[in-house]
Amino acid sequence: MNFHVSRVSDILTARAVELATLSGWLVRDGEMLRCGFGDPVAVRSCESLEDLPGAIDIFHGLSGDGRDLLSAFASVPFDRFSKFQVVVPRFQVISDGTGGNWLVTPEGETWDDRSQPLRSGPFPKQISFLYSPPPDGFAAAVAEAVERLREGSLQKVVLARSCRGELSAEINTAAIATRLHHLEPTCTIYAMPTSDGRRFTGASPELLVSKFHGVVRCHPLAGTVSTKGMTDTSAYTKWLRGSPKNLVEHRIVVEEIVSHLHELCDSVNATDEPSIVPLRSVAHLGTEISGTANAGVTVLDLVASLHPTPAVGGLPREAAEELIRELEPYQRGSYAGAVGWFNSAGEGAWWVAIRGILTSGSQFEVWAGAGIVADSDPIAEREETKYKMDSVLHALGLGTLN
Numbered sequence: 001m002n003f004h005v006s007r008v009s010d011i012l013t014a015r016a017v018e019l020a021t022l023s024g025w026l027v028r029d030g031e032m033l034r035c036g037f038g039d040p041v042a043v044r045s046c047e048s049l050e051d052l053p054g055a056i057d058i059f060h061g062l063s064g065d066g067r068d069l070l071s072a073f074a075s076v077p078f079d080r081f082s083k084f085q086v087v088v089p090r091f092q093v094i095s096d097g098t099g100g101n102w103l104v105t106p107e108g109e110t111w112d113d114r115s116q117p118l119r120s121g122p123f124p125k126q127i128s129f130l131y132s133p134p135p136d137g138f139a140a141a142v143a144e145a146v147e148r149l150r151e152g153s154l155q156k157v158v159l160a161r162s163c164r165g166e167l168s169a170e171i172n173t174a175a176i177a178t179r180l181h182h183l184e185p186t187c188t189i190y191a192m193p194t195s196d197g198r199r200f201t202g203a204s205p206e207l208l209v210s211k212f213h214g215v216v217r218c219h220p221l222a223g224t225v226s227t228k229g230m231t232d233t234s235a236y237t238k239w240l241r242g243s244p245k246n247l248v249e250h251r252i253v254v255e256e257i258v259s260h261l262h263e264l265c266d267s268v269n270a271t272d273e274p275s276i277v278p279l280r281s282v283a284h285l286g287t288e289i290s291g292t293a294n295a296g297v298t299v300l301d302l303v304a305s306l307h308p309t310p311a312v313g314g315l316p317r318e319a320a321e322e323l324i325r326e327l328e329p330y331q332r333g334s335y336a337g338a339v340g341w342f343n344s345a346g347e348g349a350w351w352v353a354i355r356g357i358l359t360s361g362s363q364f365e366v367w368a369g370a371g372i373v374a375d376s377d378p379i380a381e382r383e384e385t386k387y388k389m390d391s392v393l394h395a396l397g398l399g400t401l402n
Contacts, residue, residue, distance in 0.1 A: 236276075
């Protein structure tokens with residue numbers, strides 16, 4: 001199948017973003033946009049994360065002057081052994097941050113949808129809401145994890161909890177994406193279908209890995225402080241940089257990522273000290289990591305090696321995942337997985353799938369996690385998950401919940 005590329009107006013780009021957010025695939029990182037919609041022209045089913053590198057062949061049989069601009073998208077679950085699909089959408093719009101918007105379509109087909117944007121309207125009312133586990137139950141799970149950490153070889157584990165609910169009307173995921181971008185303008189907006197038939201819309205602050213022109217980048221986040229009600233950034237910056245617990249939690253993540261990158265890169269460099277990454281309700285410790293990929297290494301190889309990092313799983317990986325399965329009442333599914341795109345050259349970018357909303361009709365599900373180490377405080381970790389949920393719940397019009 002041949003693909004054609006042409007310029008597209010800002011108006012049609014905005015419509016493409018809406019369509020992709022409602023029913024397609026979207027990744028928006030600042031001025032960089034990759035989005036797709038329409039019946040897929042190619043699909044690869046992956047039985048586990050190990051199959052992801054082989055999905056580079058999804059572009060075989062696709063040609064034309066638009067082929068190099070085509071993206072394949074995927075939402076990879078947290079569990080490395082869960083199934084997922086890689087998809088090349090039929091119609092795609094790309095913005096490269098230089099002011100140009102490009103439309104890629106199958107040769108002989110056109111797309112010119114000038115429908116009026118959907119009106120977001122007032123927020124639907126909340127009908128039901130339930131934390132799982134409940135607050136006291138999550139604190140108890142953290143306390144159990146701390147005991148395990150003090151007894152054995154486990155260095156860190158990330159425990160998560162969810163809130164599930166229903167609103168009085170169908171949830172408009174395009175409106176959610178717009179609100180999330182307003183609430184978290186420095187985050188990457190993503191919107192994709194999940195393997196269980198829901199929509200996953202979020203604003204991720206954490207770059208799992210990217211690879212362009214041989215240069216590999218990661219930006220892990222670990223170590224958190226609430227910034228609610230704080231206007232003086234120096235106060236929480238000083239506290240976070242001086243917190244032994246958060247520094248240990250962050251160091252574990254960085255060292256593990258660097259170790260994995262050394263297997264696939266010729267050189268790897270990480271900043272000496274973590275920086276502060278401020279968001280709406282919290283601030284994180286973050287470290288910029290870069291490297292030069294070995295010949296033949298694709299971004300898919302890197303995702304398959306890195307995911308899940310100790311920022312969402314733990315260390316050692318297998319032991320942490322076993323404890324997560326024991327202490328969390330539900331499987332995470334797409335939460336804390338990886339969302340991203342890649343092209344036929346094996347380049348692309350992937351983010352950690354956090355700070356998102358899973359939706360189906362009027363029902364929603366939101367997750368948040370906290371990194372647990374040997375000196376974690378169960379109540380503080382529980383409150384951290386609440387702060388992380390805040391901006392996501394605000395995008396639903398729910399505000400802060402008790």
